[in-house]
Amino acid sequence: MSQSIAAAADAPRYNFREAEPRWQHAWAERGCFRVADVPTDNKPKYYVLEMFPYPSGNIHIGHMRNYVMGDVVARYKRARGFTVLHPMGWDAFGLPAENAARERGIHPAKWTWDNIAAMRAELQRIGLSLEWEREFATCDPAYYGHQQKLFLDLWRAGLAERKESWVNWDPVDGTVLANEQVIDGRGWRSGAPVERKQLSQWFLKITAYAEELLDALRTLDRWPERVKLMQERWIGRSEGARVQFALAEKVGDIAQVEVYTTRPDTLFGMSFLALAPEHPLSAAVAARDPKAAAFVAECRRMGTSEAVIETAEKQGYDTGVRVRHPFLPNVSFPVWIANFVLMEYGTGAIFGCPGHDQRDVEFARKYGLTVTPVVLPPRADPATFAIDDEAYVGPGTIFNSGFLDGLDVEAAKRAAIAELQRLGMGRGEVNWRLRDWGVSRQRGWGCPIPMIRCAACGMVPVPEDQLPVTLPDDAQFDRPGNPLDHHPTWKHVACPQCGAPAQRETDTFDTFVDSSWYFARFCSPRAAAPVERDAVDHWLPVDQYIGGIEHAILHLLYSRFFVRAMKRTGYLNVEEPFAGLFTQGMVTHESYRSAPGPNGTWLYPDEVVRQPDGNAVHRTTGEPVVIGRVEAMSKSKRNTVAPEPIIARYGADTARCYIMSDNPPDRDMEWTEAGVAGAFRFTQRVFRLIENTGAATSSEGTSDAALALRRVTHRTIAAVTEALDSFAFNVAVARLYELANALSDAERSADAPGLGAARREAAEVLARLIAPMMPHLAEEAYKSLYPGSDRLVAELAWPEADPDLLAADTVTIAVQVMGKLRGTINVPPDAPRDANLAAARADSNVARALEGKRIVKEIYVPNRIVNFVVAG
RNA sequence: GCGGUCGUGGCGGAAUGGUAGACGCGCAAGCUUGAGGUGCUUGUGGGGGUAACCCCGUGGAAGUUCGAGUCUUCUCGACCGCACCA
Numbered sequence: 040m041s042q043s044i045a046a047a048a049d050a051p052r053y054n055f056r057e058a059e060p061r062w063q064h065a066w067a068e069r070g071c072f073r074v075a076d077v078p079t080d081n082k083p084k085y086y087v088l089e090m091f092p093y094p095s096g097n098i099h100i101g102h103m104r105n106y107v108m109g110d111v112v113a114r115y116k117r118a119r120g121f122t123v124l125h126p127m128g129w130d131a132f133g134l135p136a137e138n139a140a141r142e143r144g145i146h147p148a149k150w151t152w153d154n155i156a157a158m159r160a161e162l163q164r165i166g167l168s169l170e171w172e173r174e175f176a177t178c179d180p181a182y183y184g185h186q187q188k189l190f191l192d193l194w195r196a197g198l199a200e201r202k203e204s205w206v207n208w209d210p211v212d213g214t215v216l217a218n219e220q221v222i223d224g225r226g227w228r229s230g231a232p233v234e235r236k237q238l239s240q241w242f243l244k245i246t247a248y249a250e251e252l253l254d255a256l257r258t259l260d261r262w263p264e265r266v267k268l269m270q271e272r273w274i275g276r277s278e279g280a281r282v283q284f285a286l287a288e289k290v291g292d293i294a295q296v297e298v299y300t301t302r303p304d305t306l307f308g309m310s311f312l313a314l315a316p317e318h319p320l321s322a323a324v325a326a327r328d329p330k331a332a333a334f335v336a337e338c339r340r341m342g343t344s345e346a347v348i349e350t351a352e353k354q355g356y357d358t359g360v361r362v363r364h365p366f367l368p369n370v371s372f373p374v375w376i377a378n379f380v381l382m383e384y385g386t387g388a389i390f391g392c393p394g395h396d397q398r399d400v401e402f403a404r405k406y407g408l409t410v411t412p413v414v415l416p417p418r419a420d421p422a423t424f425a426i427d428d429e430a431y432v433g434p435g436t437i438f439n440s441g442f443l444d445g446l447d448v449e450a451a452k453r454a455a456i457a458e459l460q461r462l463g464m465g466r467g468e469v470n471w472r473l474r475d476w477g478v479s480r481q482r483g484w485g486c487p488i489p490m491i492r493c494a495a496c497g498m499v500p501v502p503e504d505q506l507p508v509t510l511p512d513d514a515q516f517d518r519p520g521n522p523l524d525h526h527p528t529w530k531h532v533a534c535p536q537c538g539a540p541a542q543r544e545t546d547t548f549d550t551f552v553d554s555s556w557y558f559a560r561f562c563s564p565r566a567a568a569p570v571e572r573d574a575v576d577h578w579l580p581v582d583q584y585i586g587g588i589e590h591a592i593l594h595l596l597y598s599r600f601f602v603r604a605m606k607r608t609g610y611l612n613v614e615e616p617f618a619g620l621f622t623q624g625m626v627t628h629e630s631y632r633s634a635p636g637p638n639g640t641w642l643y644p645d646e647v648v649r650q651p652d653g654n655a656v657h658r659t660t661g662e663p664v665v666i667g668r669v670e671a672m673s674k675s676k677r678n679t680v681a682p683e684p685i686i687a688r689y690g691a692d693t694a695r696c697y698i699m700s701d702n703p704p705d706r707d708m709e710w711t712e713a714g715v716a717g718a719f720r721f722t723q724r725v726f727r728l729i730e731n732t733g734a735a736t737s738s739e740g741t742s743d744a745a746l747a748l749r750r751v752t753h754r755t756i757a758a759v760t761e762a763l764d765s766f767a768f769n770v771a772v773a774r775l776y777e778l779a780n781a782l783s784d785a786e787r788s789a790d791a792p793g794l795g796a797a798r799r800e801a802a803e804v805l806a807r808l809i810a811p812m813m814p815h816l817a818e819e820a821y822k823s824l825y826p827g828s829d830r831l832v833a834e835l836a837w838p839e840a841d842p843d844l845l846a847a848d849t850v851t852i853a854v855q856v857m858g859k860l861r862g863t864i865n866v867p868p869d870a871p872r873d874a875n876l877a878a879a880r881a882d883s884n885v886a887r888a889l890e891g892k893r894i895v896k897e898i899y900v901p902n903r904i905v906n907f908v909v910a911g
Numbered sequence: 912g913c914g915g916u917c918g919u920g921g922c923g924g925a926a927u928g929g930u931a932g933a934c935g936c937g938c939a940a941g942c943u944u945g946a947g948g949u950g951c952u953u954g955u956g957g958g959g960g961u962a963a964c965c966c967c968g969u970g971g972a973a974g975u976u977c978g979a980g981u982c983u984u985c986u987c988g989a990c991c992g993c994a995c996c997a
Contacts, residue, residue, distance in 0.1 A: 720949095898977045
């Protein structure tokens with residue numbers, strides 16, 4: 040025993056610094072991860088993709104966690120017999136490159152390509168099973184030229200259009216923002232309060248697919264429920280009615296106002312009508328009423344930001360105009376302009392029913408408008424029921440409502456709509472919260488929109504033989520605004536139709552366009568067309584997509600739209616881009632400050648040393664350090680850990696192992712030095728165990744010890760397989776620890792017949808099962824078992840569990856009395872019920888618990904449990 | 912406000928309605944070592960007992976069940992998303 044321990048301690052250490060690059064080289068040389076655009080093998084396909092990175096300059100731990108998860112899946116599926124597509128590229132357009140250009144005078148292209156080179160090298164050191172031959176960057180004309188072609192096809196198909204619209208304007212970035220890019224009324228990047236502004240912009244008609252995008256969510260059974268819910272709410276279907284309200288007298292040439300409502304059943308509870316400040320009638324009133332004009336201007340200045348901050352503060356202006364009630368021609372109501380009415384939703388006008396809408400009651404109470412309840416809650420008394428400051432929005436019976444009286448809410452909705460239709464004053468309507476996708480950006484580092492504005496011909500598409508429209512090499516980024524617009528020559532071209540001097544569109548696409556179809560381009564990245572039909576037909580949809588929850592709405596919804604648009608334009612024929620979606624959690628870390636509160640400066644983890652007592656001090660000064668919260672890694676709090684030094688110190692496999700083993704992949708993971716060290720010990724231990732097994736020999740035959748080890752080995756195969764199938768990477772690693780422990784125990788037991796062979800089998804299985812998580816170590820360990828072989832684990836099939844060895848020779852049955860565990864019995868599997876019950880009763884502890892009691896029922900679950908229900 | 916997720920040892924976490932705490936970290940004792948940020952052994956939910964064992968225990972309360980961490984209802988707490996959507 041002591042001899043083998045000594046041997047273990049003296050065994051050479053696994054030299055990952057030498058081994059990891061060597062195996063990476065071997066995989067590349069063999070082309071282990073290369074597949075054809077249109078494979079001719081008969082193996083099933085599997086497309087695994089991680090959300091491609093923005094080339095910011097460095098790979099961070101969050102990236103690494105993302106790509107390692109994808110790599111585990113890719114390597115596992117490959118071993119399971121799939122032909123696996125696993126590409127990587129760069130989401131390379133974006134603002135940081137322009138900022139670098141502005142601040143440091145580097146051209147965005149150089150900055151971006153330099154970052155890509157650095158990050159590619161970092162990724163390669165992780166040992167990911169990526170097919171680098173497919174790599175591309177979206178800032179390459181070889182990519183974005185195809186995007187321009189796609190856009191022109193969408194435009195011809197009526198899925199792209201130019202329209203005047205109210206936009207969210209970021210005054211700091213000087214650009215338009217999509218609704219999705221406005222967070223709490225502020226620009227998602229600049230953080231500046233967003234203003235309302237009317238501009239002519241390019242839009243992609245995602246609303247044309249609103250219903251389909253919503254309905255198809257039901258088919259995405261391998262998507263997280265919460266992502267689907269977020270999309271469902273974002274698309275925002277509502278059923279209601281469009282109602283026309285005639286003005287008592289015309290304002291300008293406006294004679295009526297249209298309203299959208301989900302509560303036509305409460306029309307008799309109306310007490311006012313409210314308009315959005317941007318509504319045409321508001322403008323018409325403002326044109327003749329300076330006070331109204333001032334109110335409208337005030338609303339616009341507040342933009343969306345103030346409105347959010349002062350959610351409770353509703354403000355309105357009584358225009359003096361009145362509208363007639365559709366069902367009560369002799370009754371009219373005041374028309375207000377109100378800051379809480381949104382022009383973008385519905386018709387930009389609402390009818391106010393304070394009794395049954397919380398916003399309306401707040402508005403009515405503030406301005407002294409009438410409140411008439413029309414829905415009577417169950418068991419309420421119609422004579423006394425009243426609304427104070429709380430609207431009643433529950434179910435009930437309609438009253439105070441003429442022909443609707445006595446109906447329940449749903450029946451009244453139908454009846455009201457029918458009556459509106461009969462009167463020609465309205466109709467039922469489905470409304471959507473989703474708006475069209477504004478894709479124009481006033482930026483110089485993005486894909487040019489391939490359109491030309493001609494004074495005579497209007498908007499003219501760039502002829503396809505002139506694609507790609509490339510960015511100028513000499514754009515100047517040293518002043519605010521759009522560099523393409525400033526450029527002396529770039530935008531000046533002849534109109535393709537009439538030849539007259541014309542101007543290019545100087546806006547570029549929202550970068551979300553770039554990432555909305557890259558997964559399709561990966562199928563045939565060098566094709567002369569945007570995609571090669573055979574390739575996308577073969578590979579799409581992506582079988583497993585992995586990325587951050589922050590893209591739950593924007594990127595995923597846009598991609599879902601793009602697949603539909605590309606299907607309509609004949610590029611592909613799938614319904615959805617991503618059949619399976621997995622959203623991984625963030626990587627967090629403790630934060631450190633030199634002193635409590637605002638006096639303390641943030642310290643990097645490298646500067647801090649933890650003391651045995653749990654306190655921390657500064658590495659060089661020895662000053663005490665304040666340990667702060669565990670939170671998302673961020674540059675400002677300096678609580679970041681870079682993969683590079685970790686890999687240099689412990690090796691890629693150790694980092695990979697730690698990342699996968701620490702906790703479930705969809706939860707946030709706290710990065711700790713102790714955790715990495717633990718994983719490092721495991722990698723070294725696995726190597727030593729397998730190395731030591733290489734020479735193990737023993738007598739022929741078999742023994743209990745050998746059989747036991749073989750059982751553990753095969754159970755581990757089954758358990759790891761199941762864990763990997765269900766994304767339970769942490770459980771998979773735990774099972775590998777168990778196998779390593781069993782192998783370690785066997786190493787120390789006396790030689791028994793067949794044990795040497797069982798150890799070799801366990802060692803080989805261990806080497807192959809760790810491969811998805813720790814691929815370099817797997818190769819090195821396998822090589823030590825088969826020194827003469829040139830097979831790579833990366834090319835081997837997944838081990839198969841032997842069913843005979845999965846079946847136990849004895850099972851442990853728990854014996855309960857009244858549901859409480861009183862003992863266990865070890866019996867042969869599938870033993871007869873009576874024998875097991877007898878054995879259970881015979882257990883001394885069980886017998887004691889049963890003493891003096893009468894058994895009234897015996898619960899028996901074969902191979903699992905016995906439960907005696909007793910009385911007395 | 913609306914919607915959702917999650918509450919299990921000191922910590923990360925396991926657990927098809929069937930032996931709660933696998934596996935790891937940490938900790939403790941011991942062995943190895945010139946040394947230990949090494950290797951190894953044993954122990955480690957709480958309480959009681961020399962022990963065999965017993966009692967308690969998955970945020971809280973109730974329910975369904977022979978049996979609940981798991982299912983149902985309510986409740987408390989943490990986190991996330993959306994938010995004047997008519």
